[in-house]
Amino acid sequence: MFIEKLKSLLGSELVSASESELYRHSKDESFHQPVEPDIICFPESTDDVVKIMQVANEFNVSVTPYGAGSGLEGQAIPVNKGITINFERMNKVIDFSPEDLTITIQPGITRSELNEVSNRQGLIFPIDPGADATIGGMVATNASGTTAVRYGSMRDQVLDLEIVLASGKVIRTGTKAKKSSSGYHLSGLFTGSEGTLGIITGISLRLHGIPEHTIAARCTFDTLSACAEAAQTILQCGIQVLRMELVDDKSIAAVNAYGNYDIPVAHSLFFEFAGTKVGVEEEAKLAEEVMRELGCNNWEDASTSKERSQLWTARHEIAYAYRHVKGVAVTGADVCVPISKLPEMVDYARLLIEESGLNGGILGHVGDGNFHTLVSFNPTIPSEQTKAEYTNEALTFRAIELGGTCTGEHGVGLGKRKFQEAEHGAAIEVMKDIKQLLDPSNLLNPGKIFY
Amino acid sequence: MFIEKLKSLLGSELVSASESELYRHSKDESFHQPVEPDIICFPESTDDVVKIMQVANEFNVSVTPYGAGSGLEGQAIPVNKGITINFERMNKVIDFSPEDLTITIQPGITRSELNEVSNRQGLIFPIDPGADATIGGMVATNASGTTAVRYGSMRDQVLDLEIVLASGKVIRTGTKAKKSSSGYHLSGLFTGSEGTLGIITGISLRLHGIPEHTIAARCTFDTLSACAEAAQTILQCGIQVLRMELVDDKSIAAVNAYGNYDIPVAHSLFFEFAGTKVGVEEEAKLAEEVMRELGCNNWEDASTSKERSQLWTARHEIAYAYRHVKGVAVTGADVCVPISKLPEMVDYARLLIEESGLNGGILGHVGDGNFHTLVSFNPTIPSEQTKAEYTNEALTFRAIELGGTCTGEHGVGLGKRKFQEAEHGAAIEVMKDIKQLLDPSNLLNPGKIFY
Incomplete structure (x- = not known):
């Protein structure tokens, strides 16, 4: 069966189904229900990823990419089980060109590792989502954070991606030029696609001066x-x-x-x-x-x-102050609205939290119109979870009404699927058609973005 | 036939097949062979564009969008004849929100018209390709120009597009929020697609402080x-x-x-x-x-x-200094390379021009690694055109080898199709699949980007 095939193709040291690894790969930082994969692969190269996709096709098994597990919407949870790909061994710098302010890396390198390399040449990779996420994960969710008001989000940093398609074919989406008007903008399409259209195996990024x-x-x-x-x-x-x-x-x-x-x-x-x-x-x-x-x-x-x-x-510690309380789960919105709507939105958020009777706060990247609520609830009391969820939903639907988005930076994953229809309307059909085109057997991170 | 149907649906004052209009819509600023459309429509609303697409579908006729005719790669030339859509009557401001630094416009508004409106509130739309292009045309080619080193290109300004799909369905690709991680990045996909995936009928843009x-x-x-x-x-x-x-x-x-x-x-x-x-x-x-x-x-x-x-x-007058000489045609490259490759590339460009024996110059937006050659030739002497074309090709293939792109800002149109395979490799198939998905009958600006 597919586990044996993976072991024989990759070598048994690059696959694991140990209890602790299955547990580690069942969840992220969100409150979404954990699901264990059948097996975890630790590829060392693009070729290894191609082999994994070939096995996935042969046995019709789902493939879920996993970075640092710091996601907040369940993107790394393998809801259909199958194969999880952990990129921790693909964390190398492929090509560093300080004179061009660009670097090409594998997806498993973390933000702090990338900055260690860059800082030595007087450069930074400034996107800062708080967590020490992998760059692959940050590209997959189009992450941003506190510095987006100056530097934009991940999509603004990506020059080129190497992608393993569902078919196992490898493509490059861009070039190393700073701008281009050639062909369709595949770099932008794959950035933020949460592993549902292809698997990121290489990333060329802009860097900036310190x-x-x-x-x-x-x-x-x-x-x-x-x-x-x-x-x-x-x-x-x-x-x-x-x-x-x-x-x-x-x-x-x-x-x-x-x-x-x-x-x-x-x-x-x-x-x-x-x-x-x-x-x-x-x-x-x-x-x-x-x-x-x-x-x-x-x-x-x-x-x-x-x-x-x-x-x-x-x-930087506020999220922990809410999340790391024993016996408490946290949910939260990630709305982003036109800046002129921000005053009424934060007041509305405060009102919703008051009305829920739960403990919760508001914080965010207000230079972008993006803010979060953090609402704590006792996960063993269903009515608390219902109330917490209601604050999210009411706030998010209001944001969409005001011309905003359900997610400024966390991505859709599992938790924001319910808002896709309201936000995107008829465009959802185009998105689903593109998913169907690029992944006809629905092998790539199924269950994310769309129901 | 389709011309009668268009006249009855739109009213005869919104369509024209006069000799002068057919001539005006047969060409752009490039040296590419003019082709006259069968008819030109001047829609006043998105609904009008939907009607045009319905007729195009019913009679299987090509549709080519036309902005200001200032393109440099033949994007507005209706190589399969059919219907040209001129957007000059769709040039209104739909919604201006100075406090959000955003504006929503119809595609036919020109860059200078947009700036007139914006400047009154202390704001600018800074993208400056030189020509007074329409904003729709600038989105379609992902234009940029002299200020891209500071502000990026059109794709960086677009928050949301209204698109009439080949089917006649209308979608919106984004929101008015400054950033989003929701769904697939359709705004980026349609920007730069040169009218081959859908027709732009509305545009929400970022503005900037003066x-x-x-x-x-x-x-x-x-x-x-x-x-x-x-x-x-x-x-x-x-x-x-x-x-x-x-x-x-x-x-x-x-x-x-x-x-x-x-x-x-x-x-x-x-x-x-x-x-x-x-x-x-x-x-x-x-x-x-x-x-x-x-x-x-x-x-x-x-x-x-x-x-x-x-x-x-x-x-700002250099392009005219070359182009507006009687009896002379001008061709030129639009390469963009990593900045460290720029010195060798400009030397190579100079050498190629010298070797051609033709008159030509080099100028460009070097902060982005983007530069142009302008090579003059006598279009009645085939060997001159061959030599001029050769300088482009040799330079452009070299740019691609060095990690650059065949077009930094003019788009692919007709003239850069020959470089698509070299630049994009296997990704071309993905692009063609997306074209086929969104425009199965190949009605939308056929013959552009791909052969």
Whole structure:
């Protein structure tokens, strides 16, 4: 059967069906129901992946790619069982061209590993989703995070992908040129397709110069919508931020308790400005003036690395402050709306959480109009889960009504399938046709994006 | 027959088969062989376009979209005759949201019309391909131009498209959110598809703030490769340019003669820096230092609007200086390569032109690694055309070998089809499958991109 075939083709050291590996590959960071694969393969090359696809075709078995398991919508959960491909042995740099600000890597390299290599040449890969995800996983979900307001999302960084198609054929989707008007934009199509159209085995990315100087800052406002309006004003003034994050008072309280911080418990904006020293100081000063004019409290800034890290560390720990509580599950929305709709949306989010009676907070990348709710519930009490889910659904359908999207950066996976029809309408049929075209036997990460 | 049906469905004032209109719609700015359509439709709404597609299906007639006729690869030439759709009556602003820095328009609005509307609110649509193209045409070819080094290309500006599919169904490809990880990236797929996958009837775009201050500058180097290396150094230093253009000595001589200018006849770099006053002055000063260190001559800069325009006007006229000579046709490459390959590529381009014995120049958007050759030939002498074409082909195949693309911004149309196999390899089959999926009867702009 297919497990034997995989062992004979790849060698038994590249496959595992041990209990601990099956468990590890049954889940991600989300609350979605775990499912164990039948077997996990650890390919070392594109050729190995081609062999896996050949076996998958021969035995009609599902294939689910797995990066670091840090996904938030169940993309790595093999709902139809079958073969999981773990890319941890495909984590090499293939070609690094600092003079072109580009690098070609295998998909299993993590964000921090990529930055270690890049930093040595004065370059960074700036996309920062928080987790130390693999780059393959980040391409698959079109991840972004706190720096998207400056650098865009993963799709904006991808120059070229090597893809193993469902048929086992290998294609390249782009070139190493910075721009192109040749052929159809397959790089954009495969980025964000969550392993449902093909398997990513190579990635060429843009890199960026490390900014010369950075200033961090934080301030608070009396209401959540005042924070959102202030963020909008920053953008309208053309002030260049590297990061601009909204965090509500509940989340500040949660992270104060979790990390023993002492941050003013109020609705807050966190900033980072980066560029040349003169330019950054000008931006930060201008931002402070604008914020004070809008009535902010507690403006605090820092330009030394240690102070900066103090100002920001808490922000990075908020998700943990919610997620890592024993006996508690967390669900959350990932809406992104036109920036002018942000004030009413954050107020609506707060209202929904209040009405649910559950503990929850709001935080997000407000420079993009993208924010999350984090709602904690006891998974053994069905009514709590129902209420938590309701806050997501009401908020997300409202975001779609206002011209926004159900997912700004986490991807669709299992949890956002229910919003696809409302968001995409008739375009869903085109998407399903493309899926059918490229994966006629539905072998590639089945059950994701579409029902 | 289909012409009568169109007249009855649209009203006879929205269709024309007059000699002058047939002639106008037979060609673009390229040297490709003109072909007249059977009829031209001037839809006023998406509904009109749907009706046209229904007639096209019923009578199995080709449909070719036409914007401003400023294309350079024959995309608007109806090689199979049939129906040409001219979008000049679909040139309205549908929804302008300055607070979101977004605008929704019909495809027939031109770049300058769009900027007139945007500028009133302190915003710009910065993509500048030179010609006053329609935005629909610019989306269709993924156009870019002198500002792509700062703002990217059209695909980076498109948030959402309304598309009439070959079937006559209408879909929307995105939302008005600044980023999304939902579904497949259809906005990217339709952008740059040159009307071969669907007809663009609505476009939501990002806008940008007008920079507070701008400085223009120009300098010369002894060799073309020294210019290319200097451009590369600017990028590596992280100096933010708004535009950075290379122009060779032949092109300077040509434009001096054409426009009665008196610019130093030498290989030149043209710069524009834009941002806050302090920041821009810092960038321009740094650039000057770097250029002088690299041995540039004739550094000249200007910050008043009049002087700036003098420094740059000539650059914008170079294409005309070559194209608008009686009895002469012009062909040219549109290669884009990794920036480190630029010095050898411009030297190779110069060599190819010399060897051809024809008159020709080199200019381009070197901040992106994108440059053009402009080679003049007498179209009545077949051997001249052969030689001119050979310079293109040799240069373009070399660009592809070096990891580049056959077209950085003009699109494939008719002229770059011969490079598709070399550039995309097995991915061509995927592209053709997508074309077949979305346009099974090959009604939409047939003969473009693929043979």
